[in-house]
Amino acid sequence: MTGDNILYDIAIWLVPLVVAIVFHEVAHGVVANHFGDPTAADQGRLTFNPLRHVDPVGTVLLPLVLAITHAPIFGWARPVPVRAERLRNPRVHMMLVALAGPGMNLLLAVAAAMLVALLLGGSGQEPQGAAAFLTDNLVNFLLINVFLAIFNLLPVPPFDGGHVVEGLLPRPWAAQYARLGRFAFPILVVLLLVVPLLFPQANVVARVVSPIATFVATGLLWLVGLGA
Template sequence: MNEPNLLYTIAIWLIPLVIAIVFHEVAHGYVARLFGDTTAERSGRLTLNPIRHVDPIGTVVLPLVLAVAHAPIFGWAKPVPVVSANLRNPRVHMMLVALAGPITNFVLAALSALMLGALVAGLGDTPPGDITRFIAANLFNFVRINVFLGVFNLIPLPPFDGGHVVQGLLPRPAAIQYGKLARFGFPILLVLLIVLPAISPNADVIGLLIAPIASAVVGFFLGLAQLGF
């Protein structure tokens, strides 16, 4: 891949990725504030300014490496701080705070699909220019990234959002023990994304379980916009 194509690939993946993960994190913070925890607000994290959310590895290095390697681009931002003890009903409200991120991603995916559908319909039989192709590529990737982030974060293990939901449903003693898995969050992420696929295709949890669900959801949203991909 030559340099212009590489820069184009990075642009059409990194731009929607950064927007998606920023909205995901801000959603957590806003819902936490709604239920009584102002930690994110006091930390200056209730902003769409990506600089406040950038994680050097997850937002910059990893996506760039994946782009150069022609691999599916993935990443994360710095987690928005939430203190569950500050919530009015910590167990229930922490579940809602956790679900806010994936739900926001799914809403963004639906809106992006509708915008892409409107763009395609507006073109009719007119061949798209370079700018239109760039916008369409960003919208399409925005759908895919948001859906993948939403589905991936619902994995029922701490520190993923799905893990917080499971904690809220478990009896309190079991929830405390389950929450201790969060300390292994980054190793779990590396195992799921890198180690297992390298060992064997049959051990690729993301490819075998997450990807088919994400693909089905992407197809659903594109179908709503009367787009077939």
């Protein structure tokens, strides 16, 4: 169920990615608002309008390049603002806010798997036309959401997993660890570009994130009756 042209590939990858990352960011804001920080709500970020969340590089340019080159698709949106000091229990609630994004992605992945199973209906026949396009989008939506969930749980800033680690560390260590957040963009560049180029055997995405994401996605499909 793969397209044979670039426009088709972009259509079945970019739309699922944008939806996945928008829901991810909104989940952060909703949970933060629930625990006492209305910053995202005050700035109008608790909306599913993608224009309020789009990052030109992370949401559009990078995914387009990856889709065209047939590389693994991922990206990011503008982070929803969260002020930990406004949360009722900053350490605990900040961890829950961080986990809300990956948690939302996993819920969306489960929903996508169920919808794919409903579309295929156990017939074993390859869908055609609009059904094929919808199925391709849903399968990619499943893969993207699982990948984003695992990727964002990496235990280093600026990922959500980094906030979880910060909340679990003793306070003096947590303060030192939090300072790494100032180097968020360089960390991303080094982790995603420099390390894979210089040390392919240490490629975190290829050797850690992708295998786990593949295992989880395959497991979800198996649970809905689409296993091999």
